[in-house]
Amino acid sequence: MNDTGVKNLILGYYSQCKIEKKQFDSVVILA
Numbered sequence: 001m002n003d004t005g006v007k008n009l010i011l012g013y014y015s016q017c018k019i020e021k022k023q024f025d026s027v028v029i030l031a
Helices: 005-013 017-030
Strands: none
Touching: 005 017
């Protein structure tokens, strides 16, 4: 799995929405 590539894509997409990015980061920590 290329988790780094996927994470970079998603973080780049959510960079314009800090609230959603924060929620996504929480999911990554739990994963």
